[in-house]
Amino acid sequence: MRAFITLFIIACAAHAAYAQSTMTIQYSMNFPMGDTQDFVSESSFRGVTIDYRYHITPEIAVGGSAAWYTFYERKGYDTYTATESTLSASGVQYRYLNSMPLLFVGDYYFNADQKLSPFLGLGIGTTYNRLDNQMGLYDVSVDSWHFTLAPEAGLRYGVGDEVWGYLSVRYNNSFETKELDAQSYLTVNVGIMFLSGL
Amino acid sequence: MIVFLTLPLALSRCFPGGPEYTEEMDMVVTNYDPDFDFQSVGTYALPDDVVKITGNLQDGDDVEFIKPEYAEAILESIRENMSSYGWTEVDKNDDPDIIILPSAMSSTTLVFYYDYWYWSWWYPYSWWGWYYPYPVYGGSYTSGSVFIQMTYPEGMTAADDIPVVWSSILNGLLEGSTAAISSRIESSVNQAYTQSPYLDLGGDN
16 A cells, blocks of 8 residues: 555656556456355456556556456355255355456556566555355355455567557455455456557 | 446446256255254154145145146155165154155245145144244245155144254256156255255165
Protein backbone atom coordinates (compact mmCIF):
# COMPACT_ATOMS: atom_id res chain seq x y z
CA MET A 1 0.00 0.00 0.00
CA ARG A 2 2.77 2.44 0.95
CA ALA A 3 4.71 1.53 -2.17
CA PHE A 4 1.67 2.18 -4.30
CA ILE A 5 1.04 5.59 -2.73
CA THR A 6 4.70 6.54 -3.16
CA LEU A 7 4.57 5.49 -6.77
CA PHE A 8 1.41 7.47 -7.28
CA ILE A 9 2.91 10.64 -5.75
CA ILE A 10 6.02 10.37 -7.89
CA ALA A 11 3.84 9.85 -10.91
CA CYS A 12 1.75 12.93 -10.17
CA ALA A 13 4.84 15.07 -9.60
CA ALA A 14 6.18 14.08 -12.97
CA HIS A 15 2.88 14.60 -14.68
CA ALA A 16 3.77 17.70 -16.70
CA ALA A 17 6.89 16.17 -18.18
CA TYR A 18 5.37 13.49 -20.36
CA ALA A 19 1.92 12.38 -21.42
CA GLN A 20 1.02 9.28 -23.39
CA SER A 21 -1.54 6.57 -22.80
CA THR A 22 -1.86 2.95 -23.87
CA MET A 23 -4.54 0.31 -24.03
CA THR A 24 -3.75 -3.39 -23.76
CA ILE A 25 -6.08 -6.23 -24.68
CA GLN A 26 -5.03 -9.60 -23.36
CA TYR A 27 -5.98 -13.25 -23.48
CA SER A 28 -5.64 -14.57 -19.95
CA MET A 29 -4.79 -18.02 -18.67
CA ASN A 30 -5.24 -18.63 -14.96
CA PHE A 31 -3.71 -21.12 -12.58
CA PRO A 32 -5.52 -21.52 -9.26
CA MET A 33 -3.63 -21.46 -5.96
CA GLY A 34 -4.45 -21.89 -2.26
CA ASP A 35 -8.12 -22.11 -1.34
CA THR A 36 -9.09 -21.44 -4.94
CA GLN A 37 -7.19 -24.55 -5.96
CA ASP A 38 -8.99 -26.54 -3.26
CA PHE A 39 -12.29 -25.62 -4.87
CA VAL A 40 -11.29 -25.74 -8.55
CA SER A 41 -7.98 -27.41 -9.27
CA GLU A 42 -8.13 -27.16 -13.07
CA SER A 43 -6.39 -24.33 -14.89
CA SER A 44 -8.59 -21.80 -16.65
CA PHE A 45 -8.24 -20.87 -20.28
CA ARG A 46 -11.28 -18.60 -20.35
CA GLY A 47 -10.20 -15.11 -19.53
CA VAL A 48 -9.80 -11.62 -20.87
CA THR A 49 -8.00 -8.63 -19.39
CA ILE A 50 -8.13 -5.02 -20.55
CA ASP A 51 -5.61 -2.52 -19.22
CA TYR A 52 -5.32 1.24 -19.58
CA ARG A 53 -2.16 3.16 -18.68
CA TYR A 54 -1.38 6.83 -18.51
CA HIS A 55 2.37 7.38 -18.90
CA ILE A 56 3.53 10.27 -16.78
CA THR A 57 7.08 9.57 -17.84
CA PRO A 58 8.30 6.95 -20.30
CA GLU A 59 9.16 4.81 -17.30
CA ILE A 60 6.19 5.41 -15.02
CA ALA A 61 2.59 4.66 -15.85
CA VAL A 62 -0.60 4.56 -13.81
CA GLY A 63 -3.99 3.31 -14.84
CA GLY A 64 -6.52 0.58 -14.40
CA SER A 65 -7.16 -3.03 -15.18
CA ALA A 66 -10.44 -4.89 -15.61
CA ALA A 67 -10.80 -8.60 -16.29
CA TRP A 68 -13.11 -11.56 -16.33
CA TYR A 69 -11.91 -15.08 -15.65
CA THR A 70 -13.90 -18.32 -15.51
CA PHE A 71 -12.66 -21.44 -13.76
CA TYR A 72 -14.46 -24.74 -14.18
CA GLU A 73 -14.03 -28.29 -12.97
CA ARG A 74 -16.20 -31.39 -13.10
CA LYS A 75 -15.77 -33.52 -10.01
CA GLY A 76 -16.64 -37.17 -10.62
CA TYR A 77 -19.31 -38.99 -8.64
CA ASP A 78 -18.33 -38.85 -5.01
CA THR A 79 -19.74 -38.64 -1.49
CA TYR A 80 -19.37 -35.45 0.51
CA THR A 81 -19.97 -35.24 4.26
CA ALA A 82 -20.04 -31.82 5.83
CA THR A 83 -17.67 -31.23 8.74
CA GLU A 84 -19.25 -32.16 12.08
CA SER A 85 -22.44 -33.15 10.32
CA THR A 86 -24.37 -36.37 9.97
CA LEU A 87 -25.47 -35.42 6.45
CA SER A 88 -23.86 -37.06 3.44
CA ALA A 89 -24.57 -36.23 -0.18
CA SER A 90 -23.43 -38.12 -3.27
CA GLY A 91 -23.40 -36.94 -6.83
CA VAL A 92 -21.43 -35.37 -9.63
CA GLN A 93 -20.36 -31.81 -8.90
CA TYR A 94 -19.81 -29.01 -11.40
CA ARG A 95 -17.76 -26.26 -9.83
CA TYR A 96 -17.33 -22.76 -11.17
CA LEU A 97 -15.45 -19.66 -10.13
CA ASN A 98 -16.20 -16.47 -12.01
CA SER A 99 -13.75 -13.78 -11.02
CA MET A 100 -13.70 -10.10 -11.98
CA PRO A 101 -10.73 -8.04 -10.74
CA LEU A 102 -11.01 -4.23 -11.01
CA LEU A 103 -7.66 -2.70 -10.14
CA PHE A 104 -5.77 0.58 -10.04
CA VAL A 105 -2.31 -0.18 -11.36
CA GLY A 106 1.10 1.47 -11.29
CA ASP A 107 3.95 0.23 -13.53
CA TYR A 108 7.62 0.94 -13.86
CA TYR A 109 9.24 0.24 -17.26
CA PHE A 110 12.92 -0.53 -17.57
CA ASN A 111 14.69 0.46 -20.79
CA ALA A 112 11.54 2.28 -21.76
CA ASP A 113 13.13 3.69 -24.90
CA GLN A 114 14.17 0.24 -26.13
CA LYS A 115 12.20 -2.18 -28.27
CA LEU A 116 12.19 -4.73 -25.48
CA SER A 117 11.14 -3.27 -22.18
CA PRO A 118 10.52 -5.29 -19.03
CA PHE A 119 8.28 -3.85 -16.37
CA LEU A 120 7.12 -4.35 -12.80
CA GLY A 121 3.73 -3.30 -11.53
CA LEU A 122 1.37 -3.42 -8.61
CA GLY A 123 -2.40 -3.54 -8.78
CA ILE A 124 -4.63 -2.62 -5.89
CA GLY A 125 -8.40 -2.71 -5.87
CA THR A 126 -11.28 -5.12 -5.63
CA THR A 127 -12.30 -8.47 -7.09
CA TYR A 128 -15.80 -9.84 -7.44
CA ASN A 129 -15.73 -13.60 -6.98
CA ARG A 130 -18.68 -15.92 -7.42
CA LEU A 131 -18.37 -19.62 -6.60
CA ASP A 132 -21.00 -22.00 -7.89
CA ASN A 133 -21.28 -25.63 -6.96
CA GLN A 134 -23.87 -27.53 -8.95
CA MET A 135 -24.79 -30.96 -7.68
CA GLY A 136 -27.72 -32.89 -8.97
CA LEU A 137 -30.44 -30.39 -9.73
CA TYR A 138 -29.20 -27.89 -7.18
CA ASP A 139 -26.79 -24.99 -7.34
CA VAL A 140 -25.17 -23.51 -4.27
CA SER A 141 -23.71 -20.09 -4.97
CA VAL A 142 -21.61 -17.75 -2.83
CA ASP A 143 -20.29 -14.40 -3.97
CA SER A 144 -18.25 -11.61 -2.47
CA TRP A 145 -16.25 -8.45 -3.20
CA HIS A 146 -12.67 -8.82 -1.96
CA PHE A 147 -9.83 -6.42 -1.37
CA THR A 148 -7.10 -7.37 -3.84
CA LEU A 149 -3.37 -6.88 -4.21
CA ALA A 150 -1.86 -7.99 -7.50
CA PRO A 151 1.89 -7.69 -8.18
CA GLU A 152 2.85 -8.11 -11.81
CA ALA A 153 5.94 -8.56 -13.96
CA GLY A 154 6.11 -8.57 -17.72
CA LEU A 155 7.61 -7.58 -21.02
CA ARG A 156 6.53 -5.42 -23.89
CA TYR A 157 8.09 -5.66 -27.33
CA GLY A 158 7.70 -2.96 -29.95
CA VAL A 159 6.41 -4.26 -33.27
CA GLY A 160 5.63 -0.88 -34.79
CA ASP A 161 5.64 2.80 -33.95
CA GLU A 162 2.60 2.55 -31.72
CA VAL A 163 2.08 -1.15 -31.14
CA TRP A 164 3.71 -3.59 -28.75
CA GLY A 165 3.44 -7.26 -28.08
CA TYR A 166 2.69 -7.86 -24.40
CA LEU A 167 3.37 -10.69 -21.98
CA SER A 168 2.86 -10.57 -18.23
CA VAL A 169 2.40 -12.68 -15.14
CA ARG A 170 0.18 -11.34 -12.38
CA TYR A 171 -0.46 -12.82 -8.97
CA ASN A 172 -4.02 -12.00 -7.94
CA ASN A 173 -4.39 -12.25 -4.21
CA SER A 174 -7.90 -11.48 -2.94
CA PHE A 175 -8.17 -11.33 0.82
CA GLU A 176 -10.66 -13.26 2.95
CA THR A 177 -14.14 -11.82 3.45
CA LYS A 178 -17.04 -12.79 5.67
CA GLU A 179 -18.55 -14.78 2.83
CA LEU A 180 -15.50 -16.34 1.19
CA ASP A 181 -12.00 -17.53 2.00
CA ALA A 182 -9.04 -15.79 0.40
CA GLN A 183 -8.92 -16.48 -3.33
CA SER A 184 -5.70 -16.47 -5.31
CA TYR A 185 -4.49 -17.42 -8.74
CA LEU A 186 -1.67 -16.72 -11.13
CA THR A 187 -2.62 -15.03 -14.38
CA VAL A 188 -0.54 -15.28 -17.55
CA ASN A 189 -1.51 -12.57 -20.02
CA VAL A 190 -0.66 -12.47 -23.70
CA GLY A 191 -1.83 -9.46 -25.66
CA ILE A 192 -1.39 -6.38 -27.72
CA MET A 193 -0.64 -2.91 -26.38
CA PHE A 194 -1.29 0.15 -28.50
CA LEU A 195 -1.32 3.90 -28.11
CA SER A 196 -4.63 5.17 -26.95
CA GLY A 197 -6.31 8.43 -27.76
CA LEU A 198 -7.90 8.55 -24.32
CA MET B 1 -12.51 4.71 -20.25
CA ILE B 2 -16.11 3.69 -19.67
CA VAL B 3 -15.89 1.15 -22.45
CA PHE B 4 -12.72 -0.20 -20.94
CA LEU B 5 -14.38 -0.65 -17.57
CA THR B 6 -17.64 -2.09 -18.77
CA LEU B 7 -16.45 -4.51 -21.43
CA PRO B 8 -15.63 -7.29 -18.99
CA LEU B 9 -18.90 -6.59 -17.20
CA ALA B 10 -20.76 -7.01 -20.46
CA LEU B 11 -19.39 -10.50 -20.85
CA SER B 12 -21.96 -12.92 -19.59
CA ARG B 13 -21.03 -15.17 -16.72
CA CYS B 14 -19.56 -18.29 -18.11
CA PHE B 15 -20.74 -21.69 -17.01
CA PRO B 16 -18.99 -24.06 -19.39
CA GLY B 17 -19.44 -27.80 -19.23
CA GLY B 18 -22.28 -29.11 -17.13
CA PRO B 19 -24.09 -32.43 -17.11
CA GLU B 20 -24.63 -34.20 -20.42
CA TYR B 21 -26.37 -37.33 -19.19
CA THR B 22 -29.46 -37.78 -17.06
CA GLU B 23 -27.69 -39.90 -14.47
CA GLU B 24 -25.19 -37.09 -13.88
CA MET B 25 -28.06 -35.18 -12.26
CA ASP B 26 -28.75 -37.94 -9.74
CA MET B 27 -28.08 -37.08 -6.14
CA VAL B 28 -28.31 -39.12 -2.95
CA VAL B 29 -28.60 -37.44 0.44
CA THR B 30 -28.67 -39.32 3.75
CA ASN B 31 -28.86 -38.22 7.34
CA TYR B 32 -29.15 -40.00 10.69
CA ASP B 33 -29.50 -39.55 14.42
CA PRO B 34 -25.96 -39.77 15.84
CA ASP B 35 -27.35 -40.65 19.28
CA PHE B 36 -29.19 -43.71 18.02
CA ASP B 37 -27.38 -47.03 18.45
CA PHE B 38 -28.08 -48.96 15.26
CA GLN B 39 -26.14 -51.91 16.65
CA SER B 40 -28.81 -52.36 19.33
CA VAL B 41 -31.52 -53.26 16.79
CA GLY B 42 -31.76 -55.86 14.08
CA THR B 43 -35.25 -56.37 12.70
CA TYR B 44 -37.27 -54.26 10.31
CA ALA B 45 -40.61 -54.24 8.52
CA LEU B 46 -41.25 -52.93 5.05
CA PRO B 47 -44.59 -52.24 3.32
CA ASP B 48 -45.62 -53.93 0.07
CA ASP B 49 -46.16 -50.65 -1.74
CA VAL B 50 -44.50 -47.29 -2.04
CA VAL B 51 -46.66 -44.34 -1.18
CA LYS B 52 -47.02 -41.63 -3.78
CA ILE B 53 -46.78 -38.26 -2.09
CA THR B 54 -49.25 -35.91 -3.72
CA GLY B 55 -48.98 -33.05 -1.27
CA ASN B 56 -52.71 -32.55 -0.91
CA LEU B 57 -53.85 -35.69 0.85
CA GLN B 58 -56.37 -35.13 3.64
CA ASP B 59 -57.03 -37.37 6.60
CA GLY B 60 -59.40 -40.11 5.43
CA ASP B 61 -58.49 -39.87 1.74
CA ASP B 62 -57.30 -42.95 -0.11
CA VAL B 63 -53.56 -43.16 -0.45
CA GLU B 64 -52.05 -43.45 -3.92
CA PHE B 65 -49.13 -45.69 -4.76
CA ILE B 66 -46.42 -45.41 -7.36
CA LYS B 67 -46.21 -47.78 -10.34
CA PRO B 68 -45.45 -51.38 -9.31
CA GLU B 69 -42.32 -51.59 -11.47
CA TYR B 70 -40.78 -48.61 -9.68
CA ALA B 71 -42.00 -49.82 -6.28
CA GLU B 72 -40.40 -53.19 -6.89
CA ALA B 73 -37.09 -51.55 -7.77
CA ILE B 74 -37.18 -49.53 -4.56
CA LEU B 75 -38.38 -52.27 -2.21
CA GLU B 76 -36.11 -55.00 -3.56
CA SER B 77 -33.10 -52.71 -3.37
CA ILE B 78 -33.93 -51.85 0.22
CA ARG B 79 -34.33 -55.55 1.08
CA GLU B 80 -31.04 -56.51 -0.56
CA ASN B 81 -29.13 -53.76 1.20
CA MET B 82 -30.73 -54.39 4.59
CA SER B 83 -29.97 -58.09 4.27
CA SER B 84 -26.43 -57.34 3.21
CA TYR B 85 -26.00 -55.22 6.32
CA GLY B 86 -27.24 -58.06 8.53
CA TRP B 87 -30.82 -56.99 9.19
CA THR B 88 -33.75 -59.40 9.43
CA GLU B 89 -37.12 -58.61 7.86
CA VAL B 90 -40.18 -59.39 9.97
CA ASP B 91 -43.89 -58.75 9.67
CA LYS B 92 -45.09 -55.36 10.83
CA ASN B 93 -47.09 -57.07 13.60
CA ASP B 94 -44.08 -59.02 14.89
CA ASP B 95 -42.71 -56.11 16.86
CA PRO B 96 -40.01 -54.90 14.42
CA ASP B 97 -37.28 -52.67 15.80
CA ILE B 98 -37.37 -50.44 12.77
CA ILE B 99 -40.18 -49.68 10.35
CA ILE B 100 -39.06 -48.43 6.97
CA LEU B 101 -41.33 -46.03 5.12
CA PRO B 102 -40.53 -45.59 1.44
CA SER B 103 -42.32 -42.94 -0.56
CA ALA B 104 -41.89 -41.09 -3.81
CA MET B 105 -43.13 -38.08 -5.65
CA SER B 106 -42.69 -36.30 -8.93
CA SER B 107 -43.16 -32.82 -10.34
CA THR B 108 -44.70 -31.50 -7.17
CA THR B 109 -43.56 -28.94 -4.70
CA LEU B 110 -43.26 -30.40 -1.27
CA VAL B 111 -41.11 -29.98 1.77
CA PHE B 112 -39.39 -33.09 3.06
CA TYR B 113 -42.06 -33.85 5.56
CA TYR B 114 -45.22 -35.84 5.15
CA ASP B 115 -48.25 -36.30 7.31
CA TYR B 116 -48.89 -39.51 9.15
CA TRP B 117 -52.13 -40.22 7.35
CA TYR B 118 -50.18 -41.29 4.29
CA TRP B 119 -49.30 -44.31 6.38
CA SER B 120 -52.56 -44.96 8.23
CA TRP B 121 -53.31 -47.77 5.75
CA TRP B 122 -50.29 -49.69 6.89
CA TYR B 123 -48.41 -48.38 9.90
CA PRO B 124 -49.13 -50.79 12.79
CA TYR B 125 -49.54 -48.08 15.40
CA SER B 126 -52.31 -45.64 15.89
CA TRP B 127 -50.81 -42.81 17.83
CA TRP B 128 -47.97 -41.34 15.99
CA GLY B 129 -46.47 -38.34 14.33
CA TRP B 130 -42.84 -38.05 13.26
CA TYR B 131 -39.92 -36.17 14.54
CA TYR B 132 -36.35 -35.89 13.27
CA PRO B 133 -33.53 -35.82 15.84
CA TYR B 134 -31.26 -34.16 13.23
CA PRO B 135 -31.64 -31.29 10.78
CA VAL B 136 -34.09 -32.03 8.00
CA TYR B 137 -33.22 -30.59 4.64
CA GLY B 138 -36.46 -29.42 3.19
CA GLY B 139 -37.02 -27.76 -0.11
CA SER B 140 -38.92 -27.91 -3.33
CA TYR B 141 -38.50 -30.91 -5.53
CA THR B 142 -39.60 -30.39 -9.08
CA SER B 143 -38.19 -33.65 -10.34
CA GLY B 144 -38.41 -37.20 -9.09
CA SER B 145 -37.59 -37.95 -5.50
CA VAL B 146 -37.63 -41.15 -3.49
CA PHE B 147 -37.72 -40.82 0.28
CA ILE B 148 -36.74 -43.65 2.59
CA GLN B 149 -37.23 -43.22 6.31
CA MET B 150 -36.36 -45.53 9.16
CA THR B 151 -38.73 -45.03 12.07
CA TYR B 152 -38.14 -46.36 15.58
CA PRO B 153 -41.50 -47.01 17.27
CA GLU B 154 -39.99 -47.77 20.69
CA GLY B 155 -38.58 -44.28 20.78
CA MET B 156 -42.00 -42.72 20.87
CA THR B 157 -42.01 -39.54 22.92
CA ALA B 158 -44.53 -38.33 25.46
CA ALA B 159 -45.98 -36.21 22.68
CA ASP B 160 -46.64 -39.38 20.67
CA ASP B 161 -43.96 -38.63 18.13
CA ILE B 162 -41.89 -41.44 16.67
CA PRO B 163 -38.26 -40.66 15.84
CA VAL B 164 -37.02 -40.99 12.28
CA VAL B 165 -33.51 -42.27 12.94
CA TRP B 166 -32.35 -42.42 9.32
CA SER B 167 -33.60 -40.80 6.18
CA SER B 168 -32.57 -40.71 2.58
CA ILE B 169 -33.54 -38.59 -0.38
CA LEU B 170 -32.82 -39.90 -3.86
CA ASN B 171 -33.32 -37.16 -6.37
CA GLY B 172 -33.00 -37.00 -10.14
CA LEU B 173 -34.70 -36.39 -13.43
CA LEU B 174 -37.56 -38.67 -14.44
CA GLU B 175 -36.27 -39.04 -17.98
CA GLY B 176 -35.72 -42.20 -19.99
CA SER B 177 -37.32 -45.61 -20.18
CA THR B 178 -38.91 -47.37 -17.23
CA ALA B 179 -36.02 -49.82 -17.17
CA ALA B 180 -33.47 -47.02 -17.22
CA ILE B 181 -35.21 -45.15 -14.42
CA SER B 182 -35.57 -48.35 -12.37
CA SER B 183 -31.88 -49.05 -12.83
CA ARG B 184 -30.97 -45.55 -11.64
CA ILE B 185 -33.29 -45.93 -8.63
CA GLU B 186 -31.55 -49.18 -7.69
CA SER B 187 -28.14 -47.57 -8.01
CA SER B 188 -29.24 -44.66 -5.85
CA VAL B 189 -30.70 -46.92 -3.14
CA ASN B 190 -27.44 -48.86 -3.14
CA GLN B 191 -25.52 -45.61 -2.81
CA ALA B 192 -27.70 -44.50 0.12
CA TYR B 193 -26.62 -47.60 2.01
CA THR B 194 -23.02 -47.42 0.87
CA GLN B 195 -22.66 -43.93 2.32
CA SER B 196 -24.35 -45.04 5.57
CA PRO B 197 -21.93 -47.66 6.93
CA TYR B 198 -23.27 -47.13 10.47
CA LEU B 199 -26.30 -49.19 9.39
CA ASP B 200 -24.06 -52.21 8.93
CA LEU B 201 -24.72 -54.76 11.70
CA GLY B 202 -21.92 -56.98 10.50
CA GLY B 203 -23.73 -58.72 7.71
CA ASP B 204 -22.28 -60.76 4.89
CA ASN B 205 -21.46 -57.76 2.65
